[in-house]
Amino acid sequence: MKTIQQHFTVAYSFPVIFTSDAFGAGSAALLRVLAGEGERPRVLTVIDSKVLRINPDLLEKLNRFAADHSAEVEILVPPLVMRGGEACKNEPGEVEKIHALVERHGLCRHSFILAIGGGAVLDAAGFAAATAHRGVRLVRMPTTTLSMNDAGVGVKNGVNxxxxxxxTGCFAPPFAVVNDFDFLRLLPARELRAGIAEAVKVALIRDRAFFDFLYASRALLAAFESEVMQRMIVRCAELHLEHIATSGDPFEFGSSRPLDFGHWSAHKLEELTQGEIRHGEAVAIGIALDSLYSFELGMIGELDLRRILATLEGIGFQLYHLALEWVDVEKSLRQFQEHLGGELSIPLLDGIGARSDRHDIDAALYRKCIKTLASRRNQTEKSDDRKKLQPDLPGDPGHLLP
Ligand SMILES: NC(=O)c1ccc[n+]([C@@H]2O[C@H](COP(=O)([O-])OP(=O)(O)OC[C@H]3O[C@@H](n4cnc5c(N)ncnc54)[C@H](O)[C@@H]3O)[C@@H](O)[C@H]2O)c1
Ligand SMILES: [Zn+2]
Known part of the structure; x- marks a missing residue:
C-alpha cells in the first residue's frame, strides 16, 4: 500500500468597504473592485425585488454607472430581479435562473455576479456564483443591517x-463586499432592528467593550440613530471577519461554531414559524435563552444576565415567541449537531466577551429556561396592561428579571 499525503493551503483576501452612494459619480469604490485588474469584465447584477421596489431610482443609477464606466466594465442589462427574502432560498428555480444567465451571456470565471440585497438574496446568489463554472467572482452589496454586519462578510452561501x-450550500469567500449605508434609509424598522441581534451576539462572545457600547447605546439603537448604527455595523462586521480569519477554522471543519451562539434555537424558531419571525429576531430570543442557560450553569453572573436582557429589550426585541413552546429541545440539538458534523457543541458564555463550548447539554434545564422566558413575557404583558390602566405607574424592570 502506498499513501501520498496531499497538502496545500489557499490564502484568501478580500476587501470589505463601507461607503455611501456607491453608484454615484463621485464614488470610485465599486469601480475599483470590478475593474481593478483591467480586464473589462462582464458583470451580471442580481437585485433583491424589494430593494428595487423601495428604491425605484436604483435601475437608473445602475444604468448611469454602466454607461459612465463602459470602457472599464461591461454591466449586463437588464439585471436579474430576484425574489427578496427567504422565498429566493426556498425556491430552487431562483438559483437556476442565475446559472442560465451565466451560460447565456457567456460569463467566465473572471466575470462578476454583483448581488444587491438582504442576506437571503446574497446567500442564494452567492451559491449560484460559487457553483457556476465552479466559481464566478462574487461581489456582495448588502442592503440590510444583518447582511452588512454579518451575512455579507462571511464565507458561506446556500439555500434551503x-x-x-x-x-444546500458551500463555503466560498466573496471577491469583495461593498456596503452602501444609503440602503438602510428606507429599510423597514423591523429589518433595521433584527440585524442588531448579531452585534449583541458577537460582542457577547468576543468583545466586552463592544457589549458595553451596545448596552450604553441601546436607546439610540432603538431609535436607529445613524451614527451609532454605522459604528455598530462596522464593529460587528469587523469582529465577524476577525473571527473567520483567526479562529483557525474558517470553513468549519471542526464541530464548533462560535458565531452560532444563540442560533440553535433561532434556526428552529425560524423553521417553526415558517419565516414569520425574522432571523435576527429569532437570534435575539436564542441569545436570551443561551444566556439564561449560561447563567444557570454559573458561567455568567446575575448582573451580566440582567444587562444582556436589558440590552436586547432596550433595543426593542421581544424575548419570547409562542413557537418556543413547540421546540423539541433534544431533536433540535440533534439537528444542529447533524448540520455541523461531529459531536454536539453549543457555544455558551464564559463571562461577557468570552465563550466556552459545551458538549453535554441538559435538555430539561433548557426547558426550564424557556419557561423562564415565557413567565417574564407574561409579567411584561401584565405590567403593560397595568401601565395602560395607570399611565403614571413607575416602571419596575427589576421584578421582571429571573
Ligand atoms: N451566509 C451567512 O453567513 C449568513 C449569516 C447570517 C444570516 N444569513 C442568512 O441571511 C438571511 C437573512 O438576511 P436578512 O436579515 O438580510 O433578511 P432578508 O434577506 O430576508 O431581507 C429581509 C427583507 O427585507 C427586504 N430588503 C432587503 N434590503 C432592503 C432594503 N434596503 N430596503 C427595503 N427592503 C429590503 C428583503 O427583500 C426581505 O423582504 C437568512 O436567510 C439567513 O440564513 C446568512
Ligand atoms: Zn445569524
Missing amino acids: AFGRKNF
Whole structure:
C-alpha cells in the first residue's frame, strides 16, 4: 500500500468597504473592485425585488454607472430581479435562473455576479456564483443591517431544502463586499432592528467593550440613530471577519461554531414559524435563552444576565415567541449537531466577551429556561396592561428579571 499525503493551503483576501452612494459619480469604490485588474469584465447584477421596489431610482443609477464606466466594465442589462427574502432560498428555480444567465451571456470565471440585497438574496446568489463554472467572482452589496454586519462578510452561501435552513450550500469567500449605508434609509424598522441581534451576539462572545457600547447605546439603537448604527455595523462586521480569519477554522471543519451562539434555537424558531419571525429576531430570543442557560450553569453572573436582557429589550426585541413552546429541545440539538458534523457543541458564555463550548447539554434545564422566558413575557404583558390602566405607574424592570 502506498499513501501520498496531499497538502496545500489557499490564502484568501478580500476587501470589505463601507461607503455611501456607491453608484454615484463621485464614488470610485465599486469601480475599483470590478475593474481593478483591467480586464473589462462582464458583470451580471442580481437585485433583491424589494430593494428595487423601495428604491425605484436604483435601475437608473445602475444604468448611469454602466454607461459612465463602459470602457472599464461591461454591466449586463437588464439585471436579474430576484425574489427578496427567504422565498429566493426556498425556491430552487431562483438559483437556476442565475446559472442560465451565466451560460447565456457567456460569463467566465473572471466575470462578476454583483448581488444587491438582504442576506437571503446574497446567500442564494452567492451559491449560484460559487457553483457556476465552479466559481464566478462574487461581489456582495448588502442592503440590510444583518447582511452588512454579518451575512455579507462571511464565507458561506446556500439555500434551503427539505424544509431545513441552509441545507444546500458551500463555503466560498466573496471577491469583495461593498456596503452602501444609503440602503438602510428606507429599510423597514423591523429589518433595521433584527440585524442588531448579531452585534449583541458577537460582542457577547468576543468583545466586552463592544457589549458595553451596545448596552450604553441601546436607546439610540432603538431609535436607529445613524451614527451609532454605522459604528455598530462596522464593529460587528469587523469582529465577524476577525473571527473567520483567526479562529483557525474558517470553513468549519471542526464541530464548533462560535458565531452560532444563540442560533440553535433561532434556526428552529425560524423553521417553526415558517419565516414569520425574522432571523435576527429569532437570534435575539436564542441569545436570551443561551444566556439564561449560561447563567444557570454559573458561567455568567446575575448582573451580566440582567444587562444582556436589558440590552436586547432596550433595543426593542421581544424575548419570547409562542413557537418556543413547540421546540423539541433534544431533536433540535440533534439537528444542529447533524448540520455541523461531529459531536454536539453549543457555544455558551464564559463571562461577557468570552465563550466556552459545551458538549453535554441538559435538555430539561433548557426547558426550564424557556419557561423562564415565557413567565417574564407574561409579567411584561401584565405590567403593560397595568401601565395602560395607570399611565403614571413607575416602571419596575427589576421584578421582571429571573
Ligand atoms: N451566509 C451567512 O453567513 C449568513 C449569516 C447570517 C444570516 N444569513 C442568512 O441571511 C438571511 C437573512 O438576511 P436578512 O436579515 O438580510 O433578511 P432578508 O434577506 O430576508 O431581507 C429581509 C427583507 O427585507 C427586504 N430588503 C432587503 N434590503 C432592503 C432594503 N434596503 N430596503 C427595503 N427592503 C429590503 C428583503 O427583500 C426581505 O423582504 C437568512 O436567510 C439567513 O440564513 C446568512
Ligand atoms: Zn445569524
